[in-house]
Amino acid sequence: MAGVRLELESLAKSYGGVPALRGVSLSVGDGKLVAVVGPSGCGKSTLLSLVAGLDAPDAGVIRIDGRVVNDLSPRERDVAMVFQSYALYPHMTVRRNLAFPLDVAGVPRREIAARVEEVAALLGLAPLLDRRPAALSGGQRQRVALGRALVRRPKVFLLDEPLSNLDAALRLGVRAELKKLHERLGATFVYVTHDQAEAMTLADRIAVLRDGALEQVGTPREIYGAPATAFVARFVGTPPVNLVAPEVLGLPEGPIDVALRPEDLRVSREAGAAGLAARVWLVEPMGSETWVTVERAGARLVARCEAAFDAPPGAPVRLGFDPRRLQRFERETGRRVVPDRPG
Ligand SMILES: Nc1ncnc2c1ncn2[C@@H]1O[C@H](COP(=O)(O)OP(=O)(O)OP(=O)(O)O)[C@@H](O)[C@H]1O
Ligand SMILES: [Mg+2]
Structure with missing residues (x-):
C-alpha cells in the first residue's frame, strides 16, 4: 500500500469564540509518520478531527494527495481514525468488529478473513476474536479499535493516543510493532500522543503544538538536540x-x-x-x-x-x-x- 502526502495550510478552529487551533500549517510526506505532541488541551484531537472530516475548520485548507478535501465526507477522504475515546460495537464480537469496515467496503470474504487474522496476530487479539467488547479489558478494547483502523489499509492513519490505555510492557511491545508496521505499509500516519518517548521512537518528524499553534516541527534529533524554544526543550527528554x-x-x-x-x-x-x-x-x-x-x-x-x-x-x-x-x-x-x- 502506498502512502500519500497530507498538507495542512493555516488551519484554524474556534469553539464558542475560544481558539483551539490558530493557523496550523503542516506537511506530512508520503508514507511518513508525524507525531503531534503537546500538553492537554493544546488542540491535538481537534487537528485530527479536521483532517478526518468530522469537524470543519473555520479557515484553512486540507490537502490529501494534492487534492483539497475540505468539502469531502470522512469516507471520501480514505482516512482511518482511532479515537482517544474509541467506541466499539458492543453487540459484535471482536472478529466482527474488525471485519465490519471491510464488509461495508465490499471487500471479498476470503480477503477479510486473512486481514482480520493478520491484524489479530499483530495486536495479540487472536485468543479474543470470539469475545464481545464488554468482556475485554480497557487495553484489549484499545487494541481492537487500533485493529479496526489497520484492517482498512487507508491512505492516511490518524491515531489519537492509541496506546494510552495499555500497560507499560504492552505499550512498548505494540509501539515497536507499530513502527515495523508503518515501515511495511508505507502509509502516511499522523500520530497524536502526549508521551514524548513514543513520539521520539516512532516519528519521522515531530510537531510540537502549544495553545493551538505549532512551536516547532523537526526530526526527533532536531527537536531534542536543537529545540527552537524553551518549551520544546522542556517537553522532550527524561x-x-x-x-x-x-x-x-x-x-x-x-x-x-x-x-x-x-x-x-x-x-x-x-x-x-x-x-x-x-x-x-x-x-x-x-x-x-x-x-x-x-x-x-x-x-x-x-x-x-x-x-x-x-x-x-x-x-x-x-x-x-x-x-x-x-x-x-x-x-x-x-x-x-x-x-x-x-x-
Ligand atoms: N466540541 C468542543 N466544544 C468546545 N470546546 C472544545 C471542543 N472540542 C475541543 N474543545 C476545546 O478546544 C481545545 C483543544 O481541545 P483538544 O481536544 O483538541 O485538545 P487535546 O490537545 O487533544 O487535549 P488532550 O491531550 O487532553 O486530549 C480545548 O481547550 C478544548 O476544551
Ligand atoms: Mg485529545
Missing part, C-alpha cells in the same frame, strides 16, 4: 532538561536561561574535584543508571549518573559540564539564542 538562570552554572547574568541535558551534567563526589560546588538533594536508582538531583544557588539540577552512584542527601559534590553542550533561550520569549557566527 528526566527533563535543566533550565536555569546562567548564574547557577557559573556563567555571567543575562536576560537568558540556559539549558543543559541531564546526560551532559557530571556529578563528582571525589574530594578536591574541580567544578561548581553543589549538594545532593535526591538519588533515584533506575537500574541501568542513577538520576541524581543536586541543589546549587537555589536551583535544582538533575544528572544522569552511572548506576553505582550513591550519596546521602546533603552530601557535597562538584558539577562539571562541557560549555558547548549548553543551549541558550531568551527569558522573555523563550526563543533559542543562536550563537553569532564569527566573520
Whole structure:
C-alpha cells in the first residue's frame, strides 16, 4: 500500500469564540509518520478531527494527495481514525468488529478473513476474536479499535493516543510493532500522543503544538538536540532538561536561561574535584543508571549518573559540564539564542 502526502495550510478552529487551533500549517510526506505532541488541551484531537472530516475548520485548507478535501465526507477522504475515546460495537464480537469496515467496503470474504487474522496476530487479539467488547479489558478494547483502523489499509492513519490505555510492557511491545508496521505499509500516519518517548521512537518528524499553534516541527534529533524554544526543550527528554538562570552554572547574568541535558551534567563526589560546588538533594536508582538531583544557588539540577552512584542527601559534590553542550533561550520569549557566527 502506498502512502500519500497530507498538507495542512493555516488551519484554524474556534469553539464558542475560544481558539483551539490558530493557523496550523503542516506537511506530512508520503508514507511518513508525524507525531503531534503537546500538553492537554493544546488542540491535538481537534487537528485530527479536521483532517478526518468530522469537524470543519473555520479557515484553512486540507490537502490529501494534492487534492483539497475540505468539502469531502470522512469516507471520501480514505482516512482511518482511532479515537482517544474509541467506541466499539458492543453487540459484535471482536472478529466482527474488525471485519465490519471491510464488509461495508465490499471487500471479498476470503480477503477479510486473512486481514482480520493478520491484524489479530499483530495486536495479540487472536485468543479474543470470539469475545464481545464488554468482556475485554480497557487495553484489549484499545487494541481492537487500533485493529479496526489497520484492517482498512487507508491512505492516511490518524491515531489519537492509541496506546494510552495499555500497560507499560504492552505499550512498548505494540509501539515497536507499530513502527515495523508503518515501515511495511508505507502509509502516511499522523500520530497524536502526549508521551514524548513514543513520539521520539516512532516519528519521522515531530510537531510540537502549544495553545493551538505549532512551536516547532523537526526530526526527533532536531527537536531534542536543537529545540527552537524553551518549551520544546522542556517537553522532550527524561528526566527533563535543566533550565536555569546562567548564574547557577557559573556563567555571567543575562536576560537568558540556559539549558543543559541531564546526560551532559557530571556529578563528582571525589574530594578536591574541580567544578561548581553543589549538594545532593535526591538519588533515584533506575537500574541501568542513577538520576541524581543536586541543589546549587537555589536551583535544582538533575544528572544522569552511572548506576553505582550513591550519596546521602546533603552530601557535597562538584558539577562539571562541557560549555558547548549548553543551549541558550531568551527569558522573555523563550526563543533559542543562536550563537553569532564569527566573520
Ligand atoms: N466540541 C468542543 N466544544 C468546545 N470546546 C472544545 C471542543 N472540542 C475541543 N474543545 C476545546 O478546544 C481545545 C483543544 O481541545 P483538544 O481536544 O483538541 O485538545 P487535546 O490537545 O487533544 O487535549 P488532550 O491531550 O487532553 O486530549 C480545548 O481547550 C478544548 O476544551
Ligand atoms: Mg485529545
